[in-house]
Amino acid sequence: VDSSGLFGGIEGGGTKFICAVGTGTGTIINEVRVATSTPAATLQEVISYFRPFCKPHEVEAIGIGCFGPVDLEPESSTYGFITSTPKPGWQNTDVVGTIRAALPVKVAFDLDVNAAALGEHAWGAAAPTDPSLYLTIGTGIGGTYLQQGKALRGLLHPEMGHIRVPHDLDRDHFSGSCPFHGDCFEGLASGPAIQRRFGLAPEHLTDNDPFWDLEAGYIASALVAYILILSPRRVILGGGVMKRAFLFPEIRVRVLEMLRSYLRSPALEDHIDSYIVPPALGTRSGVLGALVMARDCA
Numbered sequence: 001v002d003s004s005g006l007f008g009g010i011e012g013g014g015t016k017f018i019c020a021v022g023t024g025t026g027t028i029i030n031e032v033r034v035a036t037s038t039p040a041a042t043l044q045e046v047i048s049y050f051r052p053f054c055k056p057h058e059v060e061a062i063g064i065g066c067f068g069p070v071d072l073e074p075e076s077s078t079y080g081f082i083t084s085t086p087k088p089g090w091q092n093t094d095v096v097g098t099i100r101a102a103l104p105v106k107v108a109f110d111l112d113v114n115a116a117a118l119g120e121h122a123w124g125a126a127a128p129t130d131p132s133l134y135l136t137i138g139t140g141i142g143g144t145y146l147q148q149g150k151a152l153r154g155l156l157h158p159e160m161g162h163i164r165v166p167h168d169l170d171r172d173h174f175s176g177s178c179p180f181h182g183d184c185f186e187g188l189a190s191g192p193a194i195q196r197r198f199g200l201a202p203e204h205l206t207d208n209d210p211f212w213d214l215e216a217g218y219i220a221s222a223l224v225a226y227i228l229i230l231s232p233r234r235v236i237l238g239g240g241v242m243k244r245a246f247l248f249p250e251i252r253v254r255v256l257e258m259l260r261s262y263l264r265s266p267a268l269e270d271h272i273d274s275y276i277v278p279p280a281l282g283t284r285s286g287v288l289g290a291l292v293m294a295r296d297c298a
């Protein structure tokens, strides 16, 4: 791995594209935020930003962590595309091809949540812990399990947001917001689920609303499943919903209650405060992870 030189990173999101130029050791030297409009206009702005950095070969590679669903199969004819997104106008957008055609760089491409996990693994809350789990709880819910620095993939990439968690029907009559499963984890606990349940944006819910107790329970239920199946050494919870820092202690207590001392590990029993943690890179996990991807493909 060559850490000298400069690399480009893009975190492509539904509301903005964060573009940065930085070093292979994670220092960002320049950054810009581009509002997400149409694919053509957004990608053109991204390309215009990077063009002066790309000649003559200051930036040799660009990593892209992109909102999905995306095609990550290198053999596929639609590799590097955003595929069936509900975001209007963005279905079948050739992100990688558009960047490659315009800039003389290598391009690495992955899901946004995978990029964020890589960023936290390289320079943040998961460094140097392995394996680790990064979960984002926001507009959607997605998770990445990193083992030896690589995101677990199988038939497809894991879709951790769509598992079933016990729906507390006594206290929560909301039928769920997932168009596929109704009251799956994402359908109960994502930002849009909160919005649909209360008819107001999650940020307008006060910290002492009784709903947060339910939310902590749903998140803890999902974490218990992931911990039992994957046995990560650390769990990082990011995304807009997790900006409510008071959720962390509630989730930790609930996870321990649900595990009922079955898993005997000091990391859980004595140090859960450093086992379930917020991202250390704040809102830059994704763009820094994209830099890692660029560095590793250059």
Ligand code: ZN
Binding pocket: 161, 162, 178, 179, 180, 181, 182, 184, 185, 186, 187
């Ligand atoms: Zn679902």
